[in-house]
Amino acid sequence: MTTVIADRLAQLGMTLPPPPSPRGVYVGVVIHDGIAxxxxxxxxxxxxxxxxxxxxxxxxxxxxHAARTCVLRALAALAAALPSTTTVERILYLRGFVNAVPDFMNHSQVMDEASALLHEIFGESGRHARSALGVAGLPGGGLLEIELTVALARESVHAQEGAGNPSEAGPQHTDAHQRTP
Known part of the structure; x- marks a missing residue:
């Protein structure tokens, strides 16, 4: 099953937040060979x-709330980096960093909330490999930080590559939300 992010969220009565801007010297999304x-x-x-x-x-x-917020922010960043008709083929990998006290041992349960939302949005295509790591702190003191690796539908990627982009030959590289000085 492939999913256009905005369409599926609308079916579930959810909306994406505004796409986040990087708060450092990096880009929000990189797309290479059909993987975001x-x-x-x-x-x-x-x-x-x-x-x-x-x-x-x-x-x-x-x-x-923290887990759902992180997932929706990640999907907002992804959606902003893609043409509106691009479909997600599968969520491949979810990595979560849980800001926790030293004796907290339930990092995986915290990440279950993010995994459950991805499954709710994408169905079986939302099932993914995952890591849950405990950390002593996160930017701004956040409770949770997640990273996603997403496979885009091949027909979507090929349409992007041949749609008059400057780099029509070869794989497409997208650096979305590049920070400006």
Whole structure:
């Protein structure tokens, strides 16, 4: 199953936040040979951070909100880097960094919330490989940061490569949301 991100979110009654801008010297998304690599997205709503660290007393609703926020921010960055008709073939990999106290051991459960949302949005194509890492801190003190690796549908990638782009010959490279001085 392939999915156009905006169409599927509309079916679920969800909307994407504004695409995030990188806060450093990097790009938000790189596309190479039909694979999109989405830079880390921290649990941030506008200028407000959903803060960590996570411990045993952190409310599950806060963890769920942080995970959903990160996924939607990553999808917003991806959608902004693609033509609107580009379809996602599969979510390949999700990496999560959980800002947690040293004795917290449930990093995987925190990441389950992000995985569940990707499965809800993309169905079986949203099932992915994953890593969940505990860290001592994240940018801005965020509770969670995720990175995505996404396979784009071949017909979408070929359409982009031959659609009058300056680099019609060879694979397409997209550096979305490049920071300007």
């Amino acid at each position: 690599y989405v830079s880390g997205q921290v649990s941030r709503v506008g200028d407000e951070i959903i803060a960590g660290p996570v411990d045993r007393t952190t409310p599950p609703e806060l963890i769920r």
